[in-house]
Amino acid sequence: MILDWLRGRERGSARTAKERLQFVLVHDRAGVSASTLEALKDELIEAISRHVEIDREGVSVSLTKDRRRQRLVADIPLAERRTAKH
Amino acid sequence: MGAKVVTVTSGKGGVGKTTTTANIAAALAAAGHRVVCIDADIGLRNLDLVMGLENRIVYDLVDVVEGRCKLRQAMIKDKRVPNLYLIPAAQTRDKTAISPEDMIEVTAQLRRDNDWILIDSPAGIEGGFRNALAPADIVLIVTNPEVSAVRDADRIIGLVEAEEKDPPKLILNRVKPDMVRRGEMLKAEDVLEVLAIELIGVVPEDEQVLTASNRGTPLALDGRSRAGRAFQAIARRLMGEQVPLEEFAAEDGFLRRLSRKVRTGGQPA
Ligand SMILES: Nc1ncnc2c1ncn2[C@@H]1O[C@H](COP(=O)(O)OP(=O)(O)O)[C@@H](O)[C@H]1O
Ligand SMILES: [Mg+2]
Numbered sequence: 001m002i003l004d005w006l007r008g009r010e011r012g013s014a015r016t017a018k019e020r021l022q023f024v025l026v027h028d029r030a031g032v033s034a035s036t037l038e039a040l041k042d043e044l045i046e047a048i049s050r051h052v053e054i055d056r057e058g059v060s061v062s063l064t065k066d067r068r069r070q071r072l073v074a075d076i077p078l079a080e081r082r083t084a085k086h
Numbered sequence: 087m088g089a090k091v092v093t094v095t096s097g098k099g100g101v102g103k104t105t106t107t108a109n110i111a112a113a114l115a116a117a118g119h120r121v122v123c124i125d126a127d128i129g130l131r132n133l134d135l136v137m138g139l140e141n142r143i144v145y146d147l148v149d150v151v152e153g154r155c156k157l158r159q160a161m162i163k164d165k166r167v168p169n170l171y172l173i174p175a176a177q178t179r180d181k182t183a184i185s186p187e188d189m190i191e192v193t194a195q196l197r198r199d200n201d202w203i204l205i206d207s208p209a210g211i212e213g214g215f216r217n218a219l220a221p222a223d224i225v226l227i228v229t230n231p232e233v234s235a236v237r238d239a240d241r242i243i244g245l246v247e248a249e250e251k252d253p254p255k256l257i258l259n260r261v262k263p264d265m266v267r268r269g270e271m272l273k274a275e276d277v278l279e280v281l282a283i284e285l286i287g288v289v290p291e292d293e294q295v296l297t298a299s300n301r302g303t304p305l306a307l308d309g310r311s312r313a314g315r316a317f318q319a320i321a322r323r324l325m326g327e328q329v330p331l332e333e334f335a336a337e338d339g340f341l342r343r344l345s346r347k348v349r350t351g352g353q354p355a
Binding site for chain 2: 011012013014015017018020021022024025028029
């Protein structure tokens, strides 16, 4: 209980500050805004759909970092193959 | 082998660059090193006031660059510590009065007969910052535990890396240990994790900083205040000593771990 209480205190505004910073810096460093990322995602969906059937709802495009190295990560789930042989 | 040029910069204004420059310079000189400070904040001269040398200014950095005086004539000798000099900024000109090449030239002349050249950078990422950065061997980035200051520091780190300088080192200034304890202020570990650079010192919020600048006597000349001791520790780390993080900062386990990293010069995990 005391541990819970201590942990609760840890969740002050500093934690929010850190999370917000991590998010904004990933975009700052890449020079890519959140809205650019959305536009990129829409275009990726269009381009890939022309060749492969994908689960449009499940697509995610995000920036990540390991130390100071930026990465653009796209996760594109394929559509369920309803016509697959049984 | 000549002086090391240390540029103190930040991105955001008002985070403590001038305070840091004056105090590290005083601490290095008090340790017997030969130190010259250059105020590169053209048009917003301030280092002279913080060092208490404002009444002695005859010539400034722009006078040197434009050939109106010899370098030596623009060097104001400190009243208290031997081997400490200030080259003040011009107050009535702007940053376009000097170029990065001018800064490289001026520091080149100073390198032979000194141990340290400290450059107080203006805020921002434009001309004045570029001037201050050009001759740097070591870049110290001052920030506060506050989102906008940390974001600006990150921008500066990127610009320093783009110039192919060594990775800058971080000074986290104005830390309030009680707020950190309550989880209401970013701690050193958080800021280092976000910025991914090495720490060279943590300076607490301290009223003595203001009284010292009121008087024009850098705090680091005596070790009676917490901030003064923190600046002294940074100077010693610059001189290559292994100095653990100050007690006030090493209040919990991870900061103790961190302080070990600082001593061994390692990267924080
Ligand atoms: N550790 C500190 N504790 C309390 N006040 C500080 C501290 N560091 C800086 N200050 C105050 O913050 C203000 C801005 O500092 P200054 O060194 O002029 O910043 P900069 O050169 O980055 O603009 C000054 O009033 C200074 O006295
Ligand atoms: Mg300043």
